[in-house]
Amino acid sequence: QVQLAEKGGGSVEAGGSLRLSCAASGITSSTYCLAWFSQTPGKEREGIAQIDHEDNTALAESVKGRFTISRDSAKNILYLQMNNLKVDDTAMYYCAAEPWCRLLRSVLRVDFSYWGQGTQVTVSS
Numbered sequence: 001q002v003q004l005a006e007k008g009g010g011s012v013e014a015g016g017s018l019r020l021s022c023a024a025s026g027i028t029s030s031t032y033c034l035a036w037f038s039q040t041p042g043k044e045r046e047g048i049a050q051i052d053h054e055d056n057t058a059l060a061e062s063v064k065g066r067f068t069i070s071r072d073s074a075k076n077i078l079y080l081q082m083n084n085l086k087v088d089d090t091a092m093y094y095c096a097a098e099p100w101c102r103l104l105r106s107v108l109r110v111d112f113s114y115w116g117q118g119t120q121v122t123v124s125s
Contacts, residue, residue: 002026002114004095009119016085016123022078022095022116033101034071034078035112038091038121045094047108049080056103062088085123092118 008020024034035050049069050058057069068081078095096112103109 002097002099004097004114004116006093006095006116006119009093009121011122011124012085014085014087014123014125017081017083018085018121019082020080020093020095020119020121022080024076024078024095024097027076027097027099029099031100031102033098033103033109033112035096035098035109036069036078036080037094037096037112038089039094039118040091047110048093050103050108051078052101052103054102056106058103058106058108060108082121085121087123087125090121090123092120094118 003025004022006022031053033052036048037045038048039045048060051069066084070079095116097114098112
């Protein structure tokens with residue numbers, strides 16, 4: 001069973017930085033995608049950043065140049081480095097995983113089967 005556990009959320013002023021991490025376990029497929037989604041109350045979850053087993057990445061336009069997704073394959077940890085945070089980045093951030101997956105042409109995927117519990121990021125002006 002795939003399990004995901006996020007940490008690293010918190011409150012920060014606009015322009016500041018946070019790094020989220022997600023410990024992943026139970027992924028046994030040779031190909032997989034890992035992702036960060038954000039969600040604000042009343043809205044659908046939005047794909048922010050994704051990475052696959054070959055380190056192909058996809059980023060939402062709204063975070064390009066500010067957020068970086070990476071992974072430590074030895075420790076099975078996914079990261080999201082968030083710099084120059086904006087008030088609009090305030091959201092619950094979820095880690096997600098999809099086995100037997102590969103990112104193509106830096107296109108964000110929407111179909112992920114496994115989700116973490118989320119971690120709150122609050123950016124104040």
